[in-house]
Amino acid sequence: MAVRPPPCVIDCGTGYTKIGYAGNTEPQFIMPSCIAIRETASVGDQAQRRLMKGVDDLDFFIGDEAIDKPNYATKWPIRHGIVEDWDLMEKFMEQVIFKYLRAEPEDHNFLMTEPPLNTPENREYLAEIMFETFSVPGLYIAVQAVLALAASWTSRQVGERTLTGIVIDSGDGVTHAIPVAEGYVIGSCIKHIPIAGRDITYFIQQLLREREIGIPPEQSLETAKAVKERYCYMCPDIVKEFTKYDMDPGKWIKKYKGINAISKNEFQIDVGYERFLGPEIFFHPEFANPDFMQPISDVVDEVIQNCPIDVRRPLYKNIVLSGGSTMFRDFGRRLQRDLKRVVDARLKMSEELSGGRIKPKPMEVQVISHHMQRYAVWFGGSMLASTVMLIYFIMSQSLYSTFQIYLYILLSYSLSSSKSATLRRTMRNMDPESVATTPSLASCPSAGLAPRCKPRYQFNRFITSPYYALIATPI
Known part of the structure; x- marks a missing residue:
């Protein structure tokens, strides 16, 4: 057979x-x-354009090859x-x-x-x-x-395999908070977050441009992306992090070395505040986008509160991270801490409004990170x-x-x-x-x-x- x-x-x-x-x-x-295609001009010898029409359909590249083709239009x-x-x-x-x-x-x-x-x-x-x-x-x-959700079963934090949970899926272009109940996506409660990996790269690029003058302009985006992937992490408190860097800059500032693609000369930049300010826009999106000011922890809480009441507790207990932009060190720990504070504050307010007669049951909040998170x-x-x-x-x-x-x-x-x-x-x-x-x-x-x-x-x-x-x- x-x-x-x-x-x-x-x-x-x-x-x-x-x-x-x-x-x-x-x-x-x-x-x-991405795909690189050759865009032909609309003027010139008609016979030549007619002859090349079929060939141009086969003349394209994808992926890394597409990025390395300067004479082609990258789409x-x-x-x-x-x-x-x-x-x-x-x-x-x-x-x-x-x-x-x-x-x-x-x-x-x-x-x-x-x-x-x-x-x-x-x-x-x-x-x-x-x-x-x-x-x-x-x-x-x-x-x-x-x-x-299924990929998260590889984590030791997962005790029971379930298809109920909320997925924080953050890639290069888009971030979503997606609630899932018994394998079905609750479409009416999905929230879109206009912050993703590309926005972090642009924000770091802007910070480096304002401070570093040795970066070749045509390589500024590539340099910002390399800084993001190598050195960035999520800090627990942004004010304390600024103080820590100011007190001992030699310990925390990193050196990034690159090569100018045109002159082939080596250039070097200092990477300081950018290490924690980049990922921080998930929790302070106003740094990069003044039109959106809701932290990701508040977005997740709002999504769960919009879901049916009988699935809210399982959703809080199974918050799964997915995508490369959730790979920053301590991202899951920061999200769990901030979300727990929001939930506890609401439960405390409910108890105070009842005059102490109602004692809400504590809500377990768990954010699951695992080694398959990137893919x-x-x-x-x-x-x-x-x-x-x-x-x-x-x-x-x-x-x-x-x-x-x-x-x-x-x-x-x-x-x-x-x-x-x-x-x-x-x-x-x-x-x-x-x-x-x-x-x-x-x-x-x-x-x-x-x-x-x-x-x-x-x-x-x-x-x-x-x-x-x-x-x-x-x-």
């Missing part, structure tokens, strides 16, 4: 894409989620976790599969990840690319927060895809074909007119009988096949259904 090759796990983020095969503890490749198809350019995304996936994974997509099942509150249209576009362009035999689109989403996907139960939850090629006709009918009406928009809203949750009897579909060439189609909401629900077989996954 032939053994099927392992599934491919791909986690596409705003800043970086993690790819690899299921069963591994770390992704095989981690690359920037980032993902913004704030959401794919904005599907043509570029299809090219990106082509090289991910064939050049980096070196896989035949017809032989592997694929597990892809999606951000919270991903639109149904984006999910359909992804399925269309994977099934129709790459002809994959099976596809599963997993919610990133659920995978991050938590990918590792959770690797765990999920390596289980034998995956075949019962995956969307197969044949099952996709069943939904395909209905999706084609729906997407064919995705014009910008008000009539088409009204029709799309009407059809979103229609059953097959209603689709078949809708007069507006009579002119569609595929309308005669509509009775055999499935409702759109069933497609989106099936392809992202919670995967409870994770509970039985050995670690």
Whole structure:
């Protein structure tokens, strides 16, 4: 009996894409989620442009190669976790599969990840690319927060494997506080935090520009990123930290050495307050963004308080960190301390308002850090895809074909007119009988096949259904 090759796990983020095969503890490749394309001018010899048109479609680079191509236009198809350019995304996936994974997509099942509150249209576009362009035999689109919860089971702090908790997912481009109850994301309570790794890098870059004059201007962003990754940490008290640096600067100030990319001369800078001021914008966001002044601890507390009352206590007990921007030393300890203070203050106020007649039960607050934290989403996907139960939850090629006709009918009406928009809203949750009897579909060439189609909401629900077989996954 032939053994099927392992599934491919791909986690596409705003800043970086993690790819690899299921069963591994770390992704095989981690690359920037960018693509470099050659933009041709609209003037010149028409015959030459016509000849080069087909060649230009193949002339592109992704990841680190894209960043190293100064004569190409570098594009980032993902913004704030959401794919904005599907043509570029299809090219990106082509090289991910064939050049980096070196896989035949017809032989592997694929597990892809999606951000919270991903639109149904984006999910359909992804399925269309994977099934129709790459002809994959099976596809599963997993919610990133659920995978991050599963990855936290590797921590010694976790006593019981559960899919109830709140995930603080902070990457390069976006930070979310995502509550999950029994494997289901509570979408109405998700909070977006406009502070992420890229904002910290820009803030450190600004601090260095104001103080250091020896940094080459074209390398200031690269230098700030290196400083962030090497030297930054989370301090318990910002005032005491300033005092500590002022009393003994030689002990705490670090030296960063770099090489000028143009002159090849070495330059050196002192890294002082930037070490703790960078990550501090999570708790004092007004330092970098005057329009947002709510600390991350207050955001997490607000998210949990907006959730149903019967899941609040489990959510406080299982706060999971995910993403590279949560890797700062003592970040979890600082978040747990500040959140505990907010919760205790509210309980104390409730007791005072009751005149001491009501004694609230203490609330346990636990923030979980673990060694898989940086690639938590990918590792959770690797765990999920390596289980034998995956075949019962995956969307197969044949099952996709069943939904395909209905999706084609729906997407064919995705014009910008008000009539088409009204029709799309009407059809979103229609059953097959209603689709078949809708007069507006009579002119569609595929309308005669509509009775055999499935409702759109069933497609989106099936392809992202919670995967409870994770509970039985050995670690």
